[in-house]
Each structure stands twice: as C-alpha cells, then as structure tokens.
Amino acid sequence: MSEPVRPSPLAGSNSYVGRRVSRLAAKAAVAGRGRYTDDVTLPRLLQAAFLRSPYAHARILGFETAAAKRAPGVALVMTGRELAQLCSKPWVGTLSCFAGMKSAPQYPMAVDRACWAGEPVAIVVAETRAQAEDAAELIRVDWQELPAVADKRTALERHTPVLHAELGDNLAFRKCIEAGDVEAAFAGADLVIEENFEFGRHTGVSLEPRALLAAYDKATGKLTITTSSQCPHMIQRVFAQTLGIPDHNVQIIAPDVGGSFGLKIHSYGDEVATVAAAIKLGRPVKFIADRLESFVSDIHARENSVTARIAVNRSGEILGFDIDVLSGAGAYSQYPRTSVFEANQILTITGGPYRHKHYRARATVVYLNKAPSSQYRAVGHPIGNAIGEHLLEQAAYRLGIDPIEIRRRNVFPDDAYPAVSASGIKLKDLSHQRCLELIVERMGYQELRGEQARLRRQGIQRGIGIAAFIKGTSPGPLGYYGSGGAPISLQDACVIKLEPNGGIICAVGVTEQGQGTNTMVAQVAASALGAPIESVRVISGDTDAVPYGGGTFGSRATAIGGEAVYQAARALKSEILAIAGELLQTEPSLLDISAGVVIDAAGSRRLPLAEIGRICHFQLGELPSSRQPVLSHTRRFRLVEDLYIFANGVHGAYVEVDTDTGFVRLLQHWVVEDCGRLINPQLADEQVRGGCVQGIGGALYEHLVYDGQGQLTNGTLADYLVPMAAEMPDIDVAHVETPSSASELGAKGVGESGTGAAPAAIMNAINDALRPLNARVTSQPITPETVLRALGKI
Amino acid sequence: MSEETMPISLTVNGERVARSVPVRQHLVDFLRTELGLTGTHLGCEHGSCGACSVRVDGVLVRGCLMLAVQTDGGEVVTIEGLDATGEIADLQAAFVEHNALQCGFCTPGMLMAAAELVRAGERRTRAEIRTHLAGNFCRCTGYHAIVDAVAATLERRATGGSKRV
Numbered sequence: 001m002s003e004p005v006r007p008s009p010l011a012g013s014n015s016y017v018g019r020r021v022s023r024l025a026a027k028a029a030v031a032g033r034g035r036y037t038d039d040v041t042l043p044r045l046l047q048a049a050f051l052r053s054p055y056a057h058a059r060i061l062g063f064e065t066a067a068a069k070r071a072p073g074v075a076l077v078m079t080g081r082e083l084a085q086l087c088s089k090p091w092v093g094t095l096s097c098f099a100g101m102k103s104a105p106q107y108p109m110a111v112d113r114a115c116w117a118g119e120p121v122a123i124v125v126a127e128t129r130a131q132a133e134d135a136a137e138l139i140r141v142d143w144q145e146l147p148a149v150a151d152k153r154t155a156l157e158r159h160t161p162v163l164h165a166e167l168g169d170n171l172a173f174r175k176c177i178e179a180g181d182v183e184a185a186f187a188g189a190d191l192v193i194e195e196n197f198e199f200g201r202h203t204g205v206s207l208e209p210r211a212l213l214a215a216y217d218k219a220t221g222k223l224t225i226t227t228s229s230q231c232p233h234m235i236q237r238v239f240a241q242t243l244g245i246p247d248h249n250v251q252i253i254a255p256d257v258g259g260s261f262g263l264k265i266h267s268y269g270d271e272v273a274t275v276a277a278a279i280k281l282g283r284p285v286k287f288i289a290d291r292l293e294s295f296v297s298d299i300h301a302r303e304n305s306v307t308a309r310i311a312v313n314r315s316g317e318i319l320g321f322d323i324d325v326l327s328g329a330g331a332y333s334q335y336p337r338t339s340v341f342e343a344n345q346i347l348t349i350t351g352g353p354y355r356h357k358h359y360r361a362r363a364t365v366v367y368l369n370k371a372p373s374s375q376y377r378a379v380g381h382p383i384g385n386a387i388g389e390h391l392l393e394q395a396a397y398r399l400g401i402d403p404i405e406i407r408r409r410n411v412f413p414d415d416a417y418p419a420v421s422a423s424g425i426k427l428k429d430l431s432h433q434r435c436l437e438l439i440v441e442r443m444g445y446q447e448l449r450g451e452q453a454r455l456r457r458q459g460i461q462r463g464i465g466i467a468a469f470i471k472g473t474s475p476g477p478l479g480y481y482g483s484g485g486a487p488i489s490l491q492d493a494c495v496i497k498l499e500p501n502g503g504i505i506c507a508v509g510v511t512e513q514g515q516g517t518n519t520m521v522a523q524v525a526a527s528a529l530g531a532p533i534e535s536v537r538v539i540s541g542d543t544d545a546v547p548y549g550g551g552t553f554g555s556r557a558t559a560i561g562g563e564a565v566y567q568a569a570r571a572l573k574s575e576i577l578a579i580a581g582e583l584l585q586t587e588p589s590l591l592d593i594s595a596g597v598v599i600d601a602a603g604s605r606r607l608p609l610a611e612i613g614r615i616c617h618f619q620l621g622e623l624p625s626s627r628q629p630v631l632s633h634t635r636r637f638r639l640v641e642d643l644y645i646f647a648n649g650v651h652g653a654y655v656e657v658d659t660d661t662g663f664v665r666l667l668q669h670w671v672v673e674d675c676g677r678l679i680n681p682q683l684a685d686e687q688v689r690g691g692c693v694q695g696i697g698g699a700l701y702e703h704l705v706y707d708g709q710g711q712l713t714n715g716t717l718a719d720y721l722v723p724m725a726a727e728m729p730d731i732d733v734a735h736v737e738t739p740s741s742a743s744e745l746g747a748k749g750v751g752e753s754g755t756g757a758a759p760a761a762i763m764n765a766i767n768d769a770l771r772p773l774n775a776r777v778t779s780q781p782i783t784p785e786t787v788l789r790a791l792g793k794i
Numbered sequence: 795m796s797e798e799t800m801p802i803s804l805t806v807n808g809e810r811v812a813r814s815v816p817v818r819q820h821l822v823d824f825l826r827t828e829l830g831l832t833g834t835h836l837g838c839e840h841g842s843c844g845a846c847s848v849r850v851d852g853v854l855v856r857g858c859l860m861l862a863v864q865t866d867g868g869e870v871v872t873i874e875g876l877d878a879t880g881e882i883a884d885l886q887a888a889f890v891e892h893n894a895l896q897c898g899f900c901t902p903g904m905l906m907a908a909a910e911l912v913r914a915g916e917r918r919t920r921a922e923i924r925t926h927l928a929g930n931f932c933r934c935t936g937y938h939a940i941v942d943a944v945a946a947t948l949e950r951r952a953t954g955g956s957k958r959v
Contacts, residue, residue, distance in 0.1 A: 022890050022891065022893070023890075023893070025898065026889065026890045026893065026895055026898065027890055028898075029895055029898025029901045029902075030877075030886040030889050030890060030895070030898075030901055030905060031833075031873070031874075031877040031886065032831075032832075032833020032834070032872065032873030032874045032877055032902045033833065034833075034898045034899070034901075035832075036832075036835070036899065038826075038832075038836075039826075039832035072797065130816070130818065130819075131797075204933075205933060206897075206899075206933060207835070207837045207843060207845055207897070207899040207900050207931060207932070207933050208835070208837070208897065208899045209837075256897070256898065257897060258835070258897045258898070258899030259896075259897040259899060259933045259934055260897075261933070290839060291837065291838040291839060291840065291843075513896075513897055514895070514896030514897030514898060514934055515896060516893075516896075682893050683893065686893050686896065686935060686936075686939055689935065689936035689938050689939065690896060690933075690934045690935050690936045691936075692936055693935075693936030693937065694933070694936075716838075716840060716842070717837075717838040717840065717842035717843055717931070718840060718841075718842045722931055722933070723936075723937075724928050724929075724930075724931060724937075725923075725924040725925075725927040725928050725930070725932075725937040725940065725941070726924045726925050726927075726928035728924070728936060728937050728938070730920065730938055730941075731936060731938050754936075
C-alpha cells in the first residue's frame with residue numbers, strides 16, 4: 001500500500017509536538033506517591049551492607065568473619081574471594097575502539113588487594129540494614145597497607161609505584177589528534193596565549209542513591225532485579241554474564257529513578273554482590289547505598305589538568321589550538337564504558353564551534369588509587385568548552401575585540417553545513433550565527449556592558465562571560481560502545497499497540513529519570529497517530545515489557561527513542577487506515593486520523609479508533625477474510641552514518657565578584673539552545689536549566705578532595721558543596737530550532753549541554769570581572785580562595 | 795548491639811498509631827518501614843539535603859536527625875498528610891504546572907519546606923523564596939522552576955485567589 005502524501009503530522013493543529021504537556025509522573029511525585037526502588041518490598045526481604053576498604057591501597061592478608069556471622073539477624077557474610085567464585089571472569093574495562101588502552105581485571109569486590117578507599121571487600125546480609133552494619137563492624141581484616149598512587153602528575157614517573165604490575169605502568173590510554181601544521185600556525189601567529197587549567201574531581205550526587213533489590217526464583221531460574229538504572233538492558237547483560245545466568249531469564253525493572261546524570265548507566269561491584277547474595281540465599285536482598293558510601297563508590301569524573309594554547313591573527317581569526325590533557329582515572333577502567341571517554345571527548349570537541357585548521361590535541365589517562373571515573377553528564381564537554389572558550393575570550397580582550405564579535409568572526413556560518421571540524425568530527429544542522437545574535441538580544445548585551453562599566457567606576461567588579469558550544473548527543477553505533485565490544489545497544493525501539501478500546505500502548509527501550517521521556521513518547525505517538533494524548537500510555541524501564549534498547553544516556557532518549565516512536569506510530573496508522581478503508585469501502589489514502597477518529601477527505605468523522613479496536617479484536621467477521629489485523633508495530637532507529645547528532649548554542653553569564661572575600665555572586669544566566677525540533681519546550685527548558693546548575697556546581701563548588709594517601713577528605717553532603725537555591729541565578733532560556741536531518745522527527749539531545757557549557761561562561765565572566773585587577777582564574781572549582789589567590793590577597 | 799525497643803504512640807497524618815520501635819531508629823525509617831509512608835525520602839541521613847523534611851508538632855524538622863522515640867506523644871505530618879488535607883493543593887498544582895520537579899525525589903521535602911512559606915501567606919521576592927528553600931537540595935531542576943511555582947502560589951493566595959487551582 002502506498003503512503004499518501006500528507007503534511008507532517010508533527011506540524012498540524014492536531015499535534016502535541018512543540019506544546020507544553022504536563023508529566024503524569026509529576027502528579028504522583030507531588031502527592032508523595034513516587035515509587036522508587038527503596039519503596040518496593042517483598043516477603044522475607046533482607047538488607048545488605050558492605051565493608052569497604054579504609055585504605056587507598058592495601059593487601060588483604062586474611063579475614064575473620066565468625067563474629068559477624070553470629071551477629072543478630074545475619075543471614076550471610078561473603079568476602080570478595082567467595083564472591084569471585086560465584087562469578088564468571090573478571091571485568092576488563094577496555095574497548096577495542098580505543099587503540100592501545102589497557103586495564104587490569106576487576107572483581108566485583110576486592111579479592112586479595114583493595115585499590116581504592118571505599119572499594120567493597122565484603123557483603124553482610126541481615127534482617128535489617130542496621131544489623132548488617134553492626135555485623136560488618138565485627139569483620140576483622142588483616143590489612144597490609146601499600147603505597148598509594150594519588151597524584152596524576154607523578155603517576156608515570158619512575159619512582160611511583162605501579163598500581164597493577166601486569167600493566168607495566170600506570171598508563172591507561174594515550175591519544176593524539178593532529179590536523180594541519182600546528183607548529184607553523186603558532187610560529188606565524190600575531191598572538192599566542194597559553195594557559196594551564198585544573199579541573200577537580202566530581203561525582204553525580206543523585207539525591208536518590210544507587211539502589212537495587214534482587215530476587216531469585218530457584219524453581220524457574222528467573223532473576224528479577226528492581227533497580228534505579230538508566231540502562232536496564234545493559235545491566236541485564238552485565239549481571240547475566242557476570243553471574244552465569246542467561247540474559248533472557250533476567251528481568252530488570254527500573255521504577256521511578258531519583259536522579260541519575262550518568263552515574264546510573266554503570267555497573268557496580270556492590271550491586272553484583274547483592275544479586276549474588278540473593279541467588280545464594282534464595283531470598284530477596286536489597287542494597288540502598290547510603291550517602292557516605294555513595295561518595296566513595298559512585299562513579300567519579302572530571303579530574304583533568306590541561307595545558308593549552310591558541311594562535312590567532314590580528315583580526316581575531318583562530319589559526320590553531322594545541323592542547324595537552326592529563327586525565328586522572330581511578331583504580332580500574334570502568335567496565336564496560338571505560339574511563340577514557342572524558343579525555344577522548346575533550347580532544348574531540350574543544351574549539352568545536354569554530355573554523356580553524358591547525359589542531360593538535362593530546363591526552364594521557366593514568367590510573368590512581370581513587371574511585372573509578374567514567375561517564376557523567378556532559379562527558380568532557382565542561383572541560384573542552386572551558387579551555388577553548390577561555391582562550392578565545394582572552395585573545396579577544398588582548399586584541400581589543402568584543403567577545404561576541406570574535407565569535408562572529410570564527411564560528412562556522414549557518415550555511416556552511418555539512419562541515420568537518422579540525423578534530424575530524426562531522427557537523428551539520430547547526431546555527432551558531434543565529435544563536436549568537438539571539439543571545440545578544442536576550443542579554444541586552446550592549447546595555448549590560450554599559451551597566452558593567454558604570455559599576456566598575458564605583459569599584460564594583462562585575463563580569464560578563466560568553467561561551468559558544470557544540471554538544472555531541474545521541475551516539476550512533478559506528479562510534480564507540482557496541483562497536484568497541486561493549487554490551488551496549490545504540491539503536492532504540494518502540495512497540496506500539498492499538499487496544500480494543502482505542503487506547504494506545506507504547507513500550508520503549510529508552511528510560512525515564514524525570515526529564516520527561518515518557519511524556520515525550522506520548523506526545524510523539526499521539527501526534528504521529530492522530531490520537532488524543534490521554535489515550536496513550538507509555539511503558540518504559542522493564543526489560544520484560546519493552547523492546548531491546550540502550551536506555552537513556554548521551555542525550556539520546558528523544559532523538560533516538562523518539563524517532564523509533566514516530567516511525568512505529570506511522571506504521572500503526574497505516575494499518576489502521578487500511579482497515580478503515582476496507583470497513584468504509586474507501587480508498588485509505590483519502591482517510592486520516594484526527595483526535596482519535598478516522599476522518600474522510602471532507603473532514604467528516606467516520607470511525608473512532610475504539611470502533612476499529614473493537615472490531616479487530618472481537619468482531620473480526622466484519623473484516624474481509626484476507627485481513628488479519630496486527631495492530632502492534634515495532635520500529636527501531638539508529639544513526640547510520642553519523643557518530644553523533646550535534647546540538648549547539650551559546651551561554652551568557654553575568655556575575656559580581658567581591659574582591660575582598662573572593663565570593664562570586666551569580667546575577668543572571670542566559671542560554672540560547674538549538675536542540676533541533678522541540679517536542680516539549682517546557683521540558684527542554686528545564687533540562688537546560690538543571691544542566692546549567694549542575695555545570696555551575698562544578699565551576700564553583702564541587703570538588704572531591706583527596707589527600708596524598710588517596711583518602712577522600714570531604715565525602716559528606718555537608719563537606720562536598722552542591723548548588724543550593726539561594727546561590728543560583730535565574731536562567732533565561734531561548735531556542736533556535738534547526739531540525740536534525742538525521743531523522744524525520746528532527747530532534748537533537750538537550751539533557752547535557754547546560755552542564756557542558758555553563759562552566760565556560762561562568763569562568764569567562766569571573767575573569768572579565770577580574771580583568772581590571774590583572775587577575776585570572778583557570779582552576780575549577782573557582783572557590784573564594786582561588787579568587788583571592790588570583791588577586792594576590794592570600 | 796542489642797536491639798533495645800521502646801513503645802511509642804503518636805499521631806501521624808491525623809491517625810493514632812502505637813508501635814514498639816528500636817530506640818536507635820530515626821523517624822524516617824519508622825515512617826517508611828513501620829507505617830509504609832514512603833513519600834518521605836532519605837537523601838543523606840546527615841541533615842544536609844532536606845529530602846526527609848516532615849512536620850513534627852507543627853514545626854518543620856529533618857526526619858533523619860530525629861529518633862522515632864522522640865515523637866512519642868507528638869503529632870507528625872508527612873507529604874501524604876499534606877496531600878490528603880488539601881492544605882497545599884494549589885502549591886502541588888503549581889509544581890506540576892511549572893514542572894518544578896524532575897525525578898521527584900526532593901519534591902516531598904521541598905513541598906514541606908515551601909508549605910511553611912505558603913502558610914505564612916505573604917508575598918515574597920524570588921530571593922526570599924530562594925533563601926527559604928536553601929536547605930533543600932534538588933539536583934535536577936536548577937531551582938528556577940521551583941521558585942516560579944512557589945512565587946505563583948504566593949501571588950495567587952495574596953490576591954485572594956482560590957487556594958485550590
């Protein structure tokens with residue numbers, strides 16, 4: 001049957017795309033009726049607690065567990081060695097797409113050596129968490145402390161101990177991208193600016209900590225895991241392979257997820273131990289990480305030192321960048337996503353908005369006796385953007401060119417696509433020029449500069465910072481994970497069904513963590529089908545109920561998952577119209593669906609979906625004998641050529657620096673974002689705002705401070721500072737909409753870009769404020785102490 | 795190590811309850827595990843994040859820093875109680891309308907804290923609202939939409955609008 005030519009269902013008055021639609025889950029949450037993993041309970045449930053290594057590096061000479069086993073309520077005490085015997089082979093966190101990278105085998109809990117303070121070494125399972133913690137305190141470990149590798153700057157030096165002898169040294173990965181003639185470009189430049197940057201280690205701090213409840217049915221061999229996860233199918237395979245259970249006998253259920261930000265896309269040894277305990281005991285076991293163990297066991301990120309320089313000519317044209325990144329990973333490369341992505345992304349995206357030809361970017365990733373690092377919201381982008389945007393803005397001021405103007409002169413023009421960046425990435429459908437002009441307007445840029453100058457004369461130091469960005473979203477299967485050997489699917493899928501009452505069920509592989517994935521799915525399905533949104537129910541986060549997919553990470557849920565929904569809904573619509581044509585004795589191409597009713601060419605209501613549902617399920621005699629209704633359609637979507645769908649935009653920050661105390665006051669923040677076609681403008685705005693504040697946290701407050709022995713010194717929520725309401729600015733968000741040409745839906749990812757770009761804008765604004773005082777900050781977090789040191793006051 | 799217990803009786807969301815509880819059990823564990831009131835959340839268990847905020851004898855407290863036995867004879871109100879009485883129905887509706895929550899884990903605590911401001915009934919500046927909510931950590935929203943929702947509710951109440959949206 002040929003598909004008739006109709007206007008896009010996304011554009012019509014019948015469409016929910018581009019509209020604010022409230023989230024059903026929000027109504028449950030405000031009533032206190034969210035259902036998170038810790039809210040789920042089962043008969044005969046047990047609770048797990050862990051004994052973790054107090055040392056950054058130590059050999060385990062022996063265990064004494066008898067007292068713990070005798071403690072009240074205890075059902076199981078299991079050491080790392082005992083757990084290893086229940087597991088298949090250890091994890092090795094390498095991917096073949098990162099040539100030359102190496103990592104040591106890692107067991108779920110330390111076997112004979114602990115390699116970071118916080119690494120699990122034994123699990124205790126008891127009737128209550130309190131009893132499990134009491135018993136864990138009774139375990140005696142005979143430790144032999146070993147020297148720790150805590151400083152990435154000396155990790156590769158000859159006198160530094162080697163963390164994993166079998167690797168030969170502490171090097172995880174090296175990579176260099178080189179394009180053009182960098183040396184000649186710098187030699188011939190009118191101006192070269194070189195700077196050293198420091199970026200502190202962060203962690204995700206989802207308010208709901210990691211949480212898992214495992215139940216194993218010995219009779220059927222079925223393992224059911226309820227857990228706060230972004231990627232149910234990935235961890236299905238990880239648990240299945242690690243514990244020797246067929247994938248298809250493992251059901252992963254992700255109920256409401258209380259924040260994730262990338263930290264819940266990973267596999268964690270304590271979670272494997274919990275599942276293994278449930279299998280061994282034949283009783284359900286729950287593990288809820290407490291905040292203190294979250295700080296030492298959740299994924300870490302961002303620890304990088306960078307030396308970078310920019311070459312420009314007199315008119316501000318960028319001739320080249322030359323950057324050298326030293327990245328501090330943890331004790332192992334995180335399985336299966338690795339610990340080298342952050343460095344890789346820095347090399348890829350630095351200077352990404354701009355046309356420059358001579359580019360050299362090197363990265364060295366080293367192992368340290370610290371918690372493993374890996375992907376966390378906006379991987380690499382906060383660092384790459386901060387480097388490139390700082391250097392460009394410093395060049396602008398040195399040349400007497402306005403920071404907006406220097407960007408106008410260097411960005412890829414909006415009509416230049418497709419284009420390839422100096423780092424070699426393919427760019428298309430971007431809009432730097434329109435975004436720059438729009439942010440000038442939104443900020444009232446000229447007036448703001450006037451206000452800044454007036455206040456400066458009164459001794460008030462305010463700064464304006466700009467940051468243009470690109471953001472890699474929605475990774476394709478040709479790039480890294482699956483093609484590198486990881487059990488991570490980069491396609492995603494939707495099964496859509498018409499029910500007898502005319503209701504629509506959408507089951508999707510992408511997942512919901514509060515960003516509104518399920519609402520997006522309902523909007524796209526309802527629009528593509530012509531059904532009222534109230535008739536659509538979305539199922540996600542249950543491997544027994546949804547088609548296989550990668551889940552939600554890398555800002556992919558809407559651009560990849562949404563397109564699968566769109567295509568599945570179009571297929572269902574085609575079948576419905578074919579059936580309607582048979583029932584109405586009409587050519588299907590003359591029919592359409594609007595507000596849940598099949599209409600004819602004149603727009604007359606002919607047949608409600610409920611009637612088609614009823615006939616196709618209960619009154620099949622009304623159909624021609626040749627017609628067997630299916631009314632369930634699956635479509636999958638992946639990028640076929642591109643590694644990513646790039647989004648772009650510009651941030652503006654306005655700050656005031658108190659030069660006596662070093663405190664930075666955030667006055668206002670602006671974002672112009674191009675995330676392609678907007679499905680739900682309100683939800684997109686809120687992704688941008690939340691992302692910005694997470695970026696601001698990293699720029700100003702967040703820092704996991706390790707001492708020279710590899711001990712985390714501020715692992716509490718009282719000591720690790722996160723952004724709170726009182727310090728945060730209002731954030732103005734505006735959009736330019738350049739639909740992605742990679743899909744019919746035209747969406748790009750929006751979840752991470754705020755986190756990626758805000759630190760650059762904030763650092764530029766602070767440096768603009770400090771400029772008259774000849775001070776400059778290039779270390780994040782930019783604490784009051786950092787500012788006062790830059791001013792020479794301490 | 796012994797699990798010493800103590801009998802307590804109190805009012806929770808208007809209902810009388812009597813239980814024997816471990817003396818070391820904090821209020822939120824009691825509410826969640828003994829009473830099944832899972833709307834109150836634990837984010838840090840050291841008084842920093844505000845997710846566990848509940849009302850005890852009319853005062854907003856960190857439920858993780860209070861032992862269950864300390865509420866003996868007292869009156870506890872949780873998010874489920876506020877939802878049932880309709881005291882903040884307008885605030886809840888404003889949170890949904892402004893999308894002032896994403897994952898929703900901080901939301902019960904945030905609403906308990908904002909309820910105090912709403913109960914006082916005065917208009918507040920955005921800065922004052924931010925200061926009032928400064929003890930409640932939200933990792934998702936960036937706070938802007940939360941301030942929008944609270945400001946809109948205060949405005950509606952101040953202009954004599956219906957308490958229920």
